[in-house]
Amino acid sequence: xxxxxxxxxxKDILSHVKxxxxxxxxxSEIMEHMEDLYNNLVNEGIDENEAIKLTVEYMGDSEEIxxxxxxxxxxxxxxxxxxxxxxxxxxxxxxxSTVFIFIFSSINNFVTVNENVEKYGQKIxxxxxxxxxxxxxxxxxxxxxIVRYDNGDIKILYSLFKNPFSYGTxxxxxxxxxIYDENNNEYIFRxxxxxxxxxxxxxxxxxxxxxxxEKLIIKYGDRKEEYTVEIxxxxxxxxxxx
Amino acid sequence: MNxxxxxVVYSVIIIALVFSYxxxxxxxxxxxxxxxxxxxxxxYGPSYDISVKYSLDDDRYIMIGxxxxxxxxxxxxxxxxxxxxxxxxxxxPGNIPFDDMEDNLYVTMVAYGxxxxxxxxxxxxxxxxxxxxxxxxxxxxxxxxxxxSESRIxxxxxxxxxxxxxxxFEGLDVNGNVIEEFEF
Numbered sequence: 001x002x003x004x005x006x007x008x009x010x011k012d013i014l015s016h017v018k019x020x021x022x023x024x025x026x027x028s029e030i031m032e033h034m035e036d037l038y039n040n041l042v043n044e045g046i047d048e049n050e051a052i053k054l055t056v057e058y059m060g061d062s063e064e065i066x067x068x069x070x071x072x073x074x075x076x077x078x079x080x081x082x083x084x085x086x087x088x089x090x091x092x093x094x095x096x097s098t099v100f101i102f103i104f105s106s107i108n109n110f111v112t113v114n115e116n117v118e119k120y121g122q123k124i125x126x127x128x129x130x131x132x133x134x135x136x137x138x139x140x141x142x143x144x145x146i147v148r149y150d151n152g153d154i155k156i157l158y159s160l161f162k163n164p165f166s167y168g169t170x171x172x173x174x175x176x177x178x179i180y181d182e183n184n185n186e187y188i189f190r191x192x193x194x195x196x197x198x199x200x201x202x203x204x205x206x207x208x209x210x211x212x213x214e215k216l217i218i219k220y221g222d223r224k225e226e227y228t229v230e231i232x233x234x235x236x237x238x239x240x241x242x
Numbered sequence: 243m244n245x246x247x248x249x250v251v252y253s254v255i256i257i258a259l260v261f262s263y264x265x266x267x268x269x270x271x272x273x274x275x276x277x278x279x280x281x282x283x284x285x286y287g288p289s290y291d292i293s294v295k296y297s298l299d300d301d302r303y304i305m306i307g308x309x310x311x312x313x314x315x316x317x318x319x320x321x322x323x324x325x326x327x328x329x330x331x332x333x334x335p336g337n338i339p340f341d342d343m344e345d346n347l348y349v350t351m352v353a354y355g356x357x358x359x360x361x362x363x364x365x366x367x368x369x370x371x372x373x374x375x376x377x378x379x380x381x382x383x384x385x386x387x388x389x390x391s392e393s394r395i396x397x398x399x400x401x402x403x404x405x406x407x408x409x410x411f412e413g414l415d416v417n418g419n420v421i422e423e424f425e426f
Contacts, residue, residue, distance in 0.1 A: 081245055084252035091259035098266045137285045165265045167282040176285070 006034055009056050016066025019075040021082060026069060034059060099164065106199035113157065113201045122149035130158075132229050136221055138166035141176070143218065144201075146231055152211055156189075156204040156218065164198045179206055180217040209233075269325040276318040276326035277305045283328070286337045289314050293395040294363070298354060306363060308393040312339035313365050315352070343367065347422040349374075349411045351400070362411065363397040366390050368422050371413035374398060375420075379407040 010030050014023050034055050041051035059065070117124075125148045132143035140161040147155040156177065179187040189204040209216065218229045243251070270276040274292060281287030289307025296304040301320035306313060314337050317329040338348070346367045353360040362376055374396045378384040388398030390413075400408075413422030 077245060077249070081249055081252070084249060084256060088252050088255050088259065091256060091263060095259060095263050095266060098263065102266075138282060139285060165262065167279045 002031070003052050005052060005056055006031070009059065009062055010034075012062035013066040013069065016063060017070045017073055019070075019073045019078040022073045022078055026073070030059075102164070102198055106201070109199075110159070110201045113203050116203065117147050117155060117157070120149065120153075120155070122151045122153060124148070125150050128231060128233075130229065130231065134227060136176075136225060138163055141220060143220075143229060146216065148233065152208045154206045154209045154216065156206070157201070158204075159199065159201040161199045176220050177204060178219045179204070179209075180219065181210065181213045182215045182217070264325070269321060269327050271325065273303050273305065273318045273326045276328050277307065277314075277316050280316040280318070280328040281307070281309065281314050281337070284336060286311065287314055291393045293391040293393045294397040296361075296397060296399075298359065304352075304361070304397075306395055306397060308395060312337055312342070313395055314338070315363065338365070340365075340367075345422075345424060347371065347374075347411065347413045347424040349424045349426075360400045361397060362388075362400055362408075363395070364411075364424075366394045366396065366413055366422065368413060369394065370415045371422055372416050373414040373418075375412045375414055376400065377409040377412065379409045 010027055013030065014026060017023060017026060037058055038051050038055045041054055042048060046054065128146040128148070130143040130145055132141075134141050142159045142161070144157045144159060147157070149155075156179070158177070160176075177189075179189055181187070187206045187209060189206045214233055216231045216233055218231065219226060220229075221227050264270070268279065270279060273295070277292065278288040281289060287307065287309040289309045292305055292307040294304065294306035298304060298317070303318050304315070305318060306315050308314070316336065318326050319329060321327045338350075343365060347364065348367075349362055349364040351360060351362050362374075364374075366374070371394075372390055374388050374390060376386045376388070376398055378386070386398055386400060388396045390396045408426070411424040412420045413424075415421050
């Protein structure tokens, strides 16, 4: 229910409220109140046109109401409220979009590394799943698999995941694995460096790991904790963790 | 909920979201926090003593700290006006474990810019060493000295990397006697 008289009345009230951004809210609040008043009058048997006029009369002096609302809708407080509200929305968007970008780039990195396994240019002799998981400091380490190629090269695929809200997510120390054979000879590797954020998927390539070696030993960790995984280099072999 | 209460609620939410975002993008409020982040990101430290905080320019510091297993060298830089971050890569050399220091006097050098700013820094395992003397090759016995901090870390600005040819480093005790020596 709207009438030109009501519109004029509310407009008078709003002319006293300086903070224009609250006008829409105040308008709908007053109109709702006036409609409730109008419906009550009509239900009591008062003629509709009379009820329209009486509603305005019962609402009270527009100037008084306007000044009271102006006090309540202080422009300074109003501006602070608006700034905070839109700042919160912006920050929510920034947080969510940042996490989304990192998730997307991590998935992209995972797919690219696994594609490289096939495209290495050598025939794959076997793939050994490792499935070793451990937490060191703020980093989760997942040793995923070993790929043995015909020419003796080995790829070790593993990933590191950091809690996004922990310190130092800008860097991930990918060089945490050391590769040995059963005689404790250490092997140099080539590491493919991914983006270094929360989740990074790595491939270590060890050139010419001797084919007669029955075990590949991976040691990883930091000064406080070190772990060892022994992996059988025979097809169908298993791995042991220590 | 009235507007004043909403303002309080929004303020709390914004503070939480700001800290959350700073963590997600790896930015810190102080250079020290950025330094610790560089260490933690590489799974060592954090240092319990930052012995050196050297200003490379208005927006960059070299910081050297000591942690349980070694010493730590990292560069931090200002970003986004008042925040701090670690460098693009962990500063060379980053973490130097005590186990990797073969000699009592460990010295290494770093250079910045067009090698116009170079520094010798390191660690003295010998507690009696109080001063490090960097001897310059040449006929007039030039040298540059630096003090060893309480945590036994030293940091000596050398000037231009090619300005001098360095002969050796000597560790001096409180009386000026040479008790340790290091050559590259």
